Amino acid sequence: MTFRSAEEIEHELDQIWEAMNHSIEMGCRHEGILPGGLNIQRRAPGIYKKLTGISLDTESLALPKDRIDPLSHIDWVTLFALAVNEENAAGGRVVTAPTNGAAGVIPAVLAAFARFDASVDRQAIHTFLRTASAIGMLYKRNASLSAAEMGCQGEVGVACSMAAAGLAAVMGGTPAQIENAAEIGMEHNLGLTCDPVAGLVQVPCIERNAMGAVKAINAARLAVLYGNGEHCVSLDKVIETMRQTGVDMQSKYKETSLGGLAVNVINC
Numbered sequence: 001m002t003f004r005s006a007e008e009i010e011h012e013l014d015q016i017w018e019a020m021n022h023s024i025e026m027g028c029r030h031e032g033i034l035p036g037g038l039n040i041q042r043r044a045p046g047i048y049k050k051l052t053g054i055s056l057d058t059e060s061l062a063l064p065k066d067r068i069d070p071l072s073h074i075d076w077v078t079l080f081a082l083a084v085n086e087e088n089a090a091g092g093r094v095v096t097a098p099t100n101g102a103a104g105v106i107p108a109v110l111a112a113f114a115r116f117d118a119s120v121d122r123q124a125i126h127t128f129l130r131t132a133s134a135i136g137m138l139y140k141r142n143a144s145l146s147a148a149e150m151g152c153q154g155e156v157g158v159a160c161s162m163a164a165a166g167l168a169a170v171m172g173g174t175p176a177q178i179e180n181a182a183e184i185g186m187e188h189n190l191g192l193t194c195d196p197v198a199g200l201v202q203v204p205c206i207e208r209n210a211m212g213a214v215k216a217i218n219a220a221r222l223a224v225l226y227g228n229g230e231h232c233v234s235l236d237k238v239i240e241t242m243r244q245t246g247v248d249m250q251s252k253y254k255e256t257s258l259g260g261l262a263v264n265v266i267n268c
């Protein structure tokens with residue numbers, strides 16, 4: 001609010017959420033092969049059809065009437081993340097949150113929360129986004145959001161931590177529980193390398209966002225439903241650990257495509 005009025009901030013938060021939703025919907029609609037030469041098939045439209053039994057030809061995403069599989073919520077989170085990252089890989093519009101390669105984690109967690117809980121309102125969505133942003137700023141200030149400096153822990157790891165905090169906040173977590181959720185979200189991404197096959201943000205990036213989103217939900221629930229905010233690793237300590245790990249990480253694992261999957265998976 002140093003730079004903008006409260007109304008402007010609310011309006012821009014609406015725009016961010018609208019753009020995130022749009023990327024999910026576009027990702028569920030667009031079929032075919034992703035550009036770049038790896039011949040990666042877009043999976044989101046097929047998963048959507050399997051989950052709902054229908055094609056996405058309506059204005060907004062439908063939910064199935066009977067969800068027989070109790071774990072299918074996880075599949076929806078996966079779907080939302082894949083949809084956003086397939087859009088990113090195809091040059092579609094996504095919200096850089098905190099980077100384009102990790103753009104699917106936050107929308108997937110927020111979309112799952114918003115779609116499966118009928119009581120979610122505009123303020124809850126804003127609280128989620130504000131909280132996630134505040135956590136992201138800590139990483140930016142005290143470490144880095146760049147995979148070239150930190151590996152994927154600085155992209156998907158940070159997105160996971162941000163989403164975990166956002167979800168913890170709208171679940172009614174205390175500041176200590178929110179901080180705990182953010183810490184858990186990063187603690188179990190420490191050391192995550194960046195090794196995109198053929199230099200394209202497709203493999204492992206697209207699936208990795210789905211894994212990051214599910215992990216964020218797990219972190220938030222662990223912190224809020226089964227914790228009281230007390231924990232031995234603070235968020236500040238885990239951010240510093242991420243920074244040190246990133247500094248120590250060999251450059252071939254930092255967005256150079258010279259190590260890891262990038263050299264072991266030549267052709268998909």
Ligand code: SF4
Binds near residue numbers: 152193204
């Ligand atoms: S592997 Fe690298 S390019 Fe892919 S999402 Fe992670 S940081 Fe981004």
